[in-house]
Amino acid sequence: MLTPLLVMYEDEVRRIQSVADRLQQDSRSRAVLVVDKNGQLIAASGSAAELDTTSLSSLVAGNVAATGGIAKLMEEDEFTGQFHEGKDASVHISLIGRRVILVALFDKNTTLGLVKLRVKKANVELEAILEDVAKKAETPQQNVFAEITDADIDNLFND
Amino acid sequence: MSFINYSSREINCKLVYYGPGLCGKTTNLQYIYNKTKPDAKGKMISLATETERTLFFDFLPLSLGEIRGFKTRFHLYTVPGQVFYDASRKLILKGVDGVCFVADSQMERMEANIESLENLRDNLTEQGYDLDKLPYVVQYNKRDLPSVVPVEELSEVLNSTRVPEFEGVATTGVGVFDTLKALAKQVLTELRKGG
Ligand SMILES: Nc1nc2c(ncn2[C@@H]2O[C@H](COP(=O)(O)OP(=O)(O)O)[C@@H](O)[C@H]2O)c(=O)[nH]1
Numbered sequence: 001m002l003t004p005l006l007v008m009y010e011d012e013v014r015r016i017q018s019v020a021d022r023l024q025q026d027s028r029s030r031a032v033l034v035v036d037k038n039g040q041l042i043a044a045s046g047s048a049a050e051l052d053t054t055s056l057s058s059l060v061a062g063n064v065a066a067t068g069g070i071a072k073l074m075e076e077d078e079f080t081g082q083f084h085e086g087k088d089a090s091v092h093i094s095l096i097g098r099r100v101i102l103v104a105l106f107d108k109n110t111t112l113g114l115v116k117l118r119v120k121k122a123n124v125e126l127e128a129i130l131e132d133v134a135k136k137a138e139t140p141q142q143n144v145f146a147e148i149t150d151a152d153i154d155n156l157f158n159d
Numbered sequence: 160m161s162f163i164n165y166s167s168r169e170i171n172c173k174l175v176y177y178g179p180g181l182c183g184k185t186t187n188l189q190y191i192y193n194k195t196k197p198d199a200k201g202k203m204i205s206l207a208t209e210t211e212r213t214l215f216f217d218f219l220p221l222s223l224g225e226i227r228g229f230k231t232r233f234h235l236y237t238v239p240g241q242v243f244y245d246a247s248r249k250l251i252l253k254g255v256d257g258v259c260f261v262a263d264s265q266m267e268r269m270e271a272n273i274e275s276l277e278n279l280r281d282n283l284t285e286q287g288y289d290l291d292k293l294p295y296v297v298q299y300n301k302r303d304l305p306s307v308v309p310v311e312e313l314s315e316v317l318n319s320t321r322v323p324e325f326e327g328v329a330t331t332g333v334g335v336f337d338t339l340k341a342l343a344k345q346v347l348t349e350l351r352k353g354g
Pocket residue numbers: 178179180181182183184185186187211213237240300301302303304327328329330331
């Protein structure tokens with residue numbers, strides 16, 4: 001069951017980041033992104049700083065949602081991976097634990113075979129982390145936003 | 160489904176602009192984009208047809224500043240209004256934190272407004288949401304045109320639950336930020352309750 005409010009704590013983000021870092025190196029990808037299914041970036045690795053990761057995350061999520069919609073119409077459970085090949089750059093997209101999207105952007109420095117192999121390994125690790133995230137979400141944590149005041153909210157709009 | 164990242168100390172919320180085709184959803188986002196400082200916005204993405212009709216969605220990321228040490232980010236989406244894009248509209252509603260229904264004030268679009276509002280309710284219900292429980296505002300757009308329906312009448316038909324409502328002229332920006340602020344406020348207030 002998905003929790004209504006997705007919360008990520010430092011521990012899990014750090015673990016997800018290290019999976020992304022390792023995947024980026026082992027697969028010799030240019031960049032690796034971990035994106036929530038709703039389009040929020042969770043972790044980025046490699047030459048991600050040169051990319052517009054916010055836009056990429058939203059488009060990738062839209063793409064996965066659309067592909068999921070196609071799968072549903074075809075009565076297929078879910079397409080777990082997709083691959084787009086360009087002249088110089090290619091992208092491999094996979095859905096993990098029905099919740100998180102793993103994106104590998106790569107070029108001629110590597111091969112689709114190697115990327116797929118490493119993605120599979122990262123997939124297993126990420127699933128374990130996501131289970132921990134889900135478990136943590138079950139036990140109520142303190143809500144940092146419980147204390148915000150109307151003034152705090154109004155202040156956001158004062159310019 | 161707001162996303163709180165304790166690692167980067169960010170809170171992300173998804174706002175969706177809904178309404179019939181050509182009511183001015185994309186124009187709302189374009190105005191917000193044009194009037195927002197460069198450091199507070201990302202790129203606006205429009206997945207549109209060659210005639211600039213929204214095909215899948217428009218997307219605009221905004222950062223509004225910090226609350227209690229957390230950066231607040233709002234991801235604004237529009238849906239394609241035309242009836243036959245219903246499958247796409249459903250996808251965009253996934254994970255929504257707040258909805259703005261943009262109505263076209265022109266007399267001849269009344270039917271389309273009603274149909275779109277019913278479609279919004281149905282699609283939310285299908286995704287397990289209830290419009291009456293979500294942060295929600297209504298904008299009556301195109302108030303500058305000659306054949307507009309009086310606001311009281313629009314309100315009667317399109318806003319029976321009396322949520323905050325605004326008159327708009329999205330092309331010149333009238334009501335655009337008021338609408339956005341009212342919605343963002345509701346979303347943040349919701350967060351206080353613990354989502
Ligand atoms: N006169 C007038 N035209 C508007 C207004 N808002 C939008 N439009 C125009 O209506 C058309 C459709 O707007 P658009 O934002 O693409 O509609 P969408 O289908 O809801 O995204 C465009 O030509 C806009 O310039 C308004 O407040 N007044």
